[in-house]
Amino acid sequence: MGELRVIDGGGEVAVTTRLSDLLQWARKWSLFQYPFVTACCGMEFMSTAAPRYDIARFGAEAPRFSPRQSDVLWVVGTISQRQGPAVRRIWEQMADPKWVVAFGTCASCGGFYDNYTTIPGVDKVIPVDVYIPGCPPRPEAVLDALMLLQDKIQANDRKPIVVPPRLVPERAPGRTGEGNS
Amino acid sequence: MSQAVVDRLNAQFGERVLETSDAFGDHEVVVALKDWVEVAQFMKDDGDLQMDHFIDLTAVDYPERESARFDVVLMTRSSVTGARIRLRTHAKDGEEPGSLAGTWSGANWAEREVWDMFGIKFNGHPDMRRILLYEEFVGHPLRKDYPIDKAQPLVPYREVSDIDKLPPFGIEEGQPFARIDWESRLSGGDNQVSPALGVQQGQRRTLSDSEAAQQVQARIEERMAQEAPEDAAEEGSGE
Numbered sequence: 001m002g003e004l005r006v007i008d009g010g011g012e013v014a015v016t017t018r019l020s021d022l023l024q025w026a027r028k029w030s031l032f033q034y035p036f037v038t039a040c041c042g043m044e045f046m047s048t049a050a051p052r053y054d055i056a057r058f059g060a061e062a063p064r065f066s067p068r069q070s071d072v073l074w075v076v077g078t079i080s081q082r083q084g085p086a087v088r089r090i091w092e093q094m095a096d097p098k099w100v101v102a103f104g105t106c107a108s109c110g111g112f113y114d115n116y117t118t119i120p121g122v123d124k125v126i127p128v129d130v131y132i133p134g135c136p137p138r139p140e141a142v143l144d145a146l147m148l149l150q151d152k153i154q155a156n157d158r159k160p161i162v163v164p165p166r167l168v169p170e171r172a173p174g175r176t177g178e179g180n181s
Numbered sequence: 182m183s184q185a186v187v188d189r190l191n192a193q194f195g196e197r198v199l200e201t202s203d204a205f206g207d208h209e210v211v212v213a214l215k216d217w218v219e220v221a222q223f224m225k226d227d228g229d230l231q232m233d234h235f236i237d238l239t240a241v242d243y244p245e246r247e248s249a250r251f252d253v254v255l256m257t258r259s260s261v262t263g264a265r266i267r268l269r270t271h272a273k274d275g276e277e278p279g280s281l282a283g284t285w286s287g288a289n290w291a292e293r294e295v296w297d298m299f300g301i302k303f304n305g306h307p308d309m310r311r312i313l314l315y316e317e318f319v320g321h322p323l324r325k326d327y328p329i330d331k332a333q334p335l336v337p338y339r340e341v342s343d344i345d346k347l348p349p350f351g352i353e354e355g356q357p358f359a360r361i362d363w364e365s366r367l368s369g370g371d372n373q374v375s376p377a378l379g380v381q382q383g384q385r386r387t388l389s390d391s392e393a394a395q396q397v398q399a400r401i402e403e404r405m406a407q408e409a410p411e412d413a414a415e416e417g418s419g420e
């Protein structure tokens with residue numbers, strides 16, 4: 001939450017920070033989502049929302065099926081050319097501040113739908129904050145994306161970012177002598 | 182039992198059955214365009230055949246065939262006898278087969294899809310509109326001469342400088358086996374399949390010898406030639 005300053009008043013303690021930091025901190029822990037689910041990635045999205053991965057730990061468990069009440073637009077799955085106006089309109093209805101996550105390869109770049117049917121990445125129609133690669137991505141990658149988005153919100157950073165691949169735990173640095181390759 | 186259907190159609194229509202075949206156990210009957218609806222209706226109504234199950238109706242594009250560009254294909258089955266039959270007819274570009282929507286109501290949407298994808302209209306269809314694509318779409322994408330990389334966005338693409346992503350695949354990337362070089366094939370060229378498969382099958386020069394690669398190489402050399410004098414000057418001054 002930005003820079004914290006503790007003031008000890010002899011028995012009474014106050015903590016100060018900047019208002020903008022406090023606001024961003026509040027925003028990043030209360031993301032209301034609008035899932036725009038069109039394809040098989042939806043299964044992984046459901047898994048992420050279910051208790052095993054428990055997206056509620058990040059304050060993002062509340063789906064709002066009206067774009068006017070939501071903060072994050074999850075574009076989950078293939079967006080066909082015919083759906084372009086719909087997704088664009090939904091994004092336009094969301095109130096600022098709003099963020100967009102492209103979930104999976106199809107939403108990020110069109111995937112293997114390399115033809116007349118499909119928009120090659122939803123970022124051709126609306127701006128995207130976080131891209132999640134994978135076909136479909138694992139729930140861990142989705143949580144990584146959510147944490148990246150939280151960092152971006154806290155830092156007030158709107159530059160698009162791609163979720164990096166996770167290290168294989170057994171091969172991560174420090175776990176074995178061989179190191180990560 | 183499917184052979185019985187073919188025999189029955191031969192007996193009923195005689196010369197009007199142009200061709201029959203049973204390759205791989207799939208019985209097929211070819212009829213002329215004008216007999217299309219009549220034969221289909223007969224197959225459904227006849228007491229022996231009772232082809233009451235409409236499976237699918239689709240089309241095939243043979244752009245290099247001069248007699249008739251399209252085949253219209255009907256797959257149907259009898260839930261009584263279990264017989265399956267494939268009925269096929271030839272249609273020139275612009276010719277309209279009769280609609281089977283009055284015979285099997287399931288043909289309604291299938292014929293709309295054929296119109297959408299191949300541009301074959303069905304005479305007498307109650308609602309001849311596109312079914313999958315949007316009304317703004319120009320052309321029919323499953324025709325072989327539809328450009329493989331042509332998209333028709335409904336929403337104009339954003340033009341943002343910080344997103345340098347292009348449509349995902351280059352000519353040799355992605356699923357190149359799906360990229361049949363139809364322009365080359367239609368113009369009588371030697372390249373019968375996609376670039377990647379062509380290399381595997383020996384039909385095409387390797388990528389580094391292809392014209393596209395040579396053009397890129399020429400551009401690289403041109404750029405290097407432009408930059409070279411400066412490099413040479415720097416090296417000269419350094420020495």
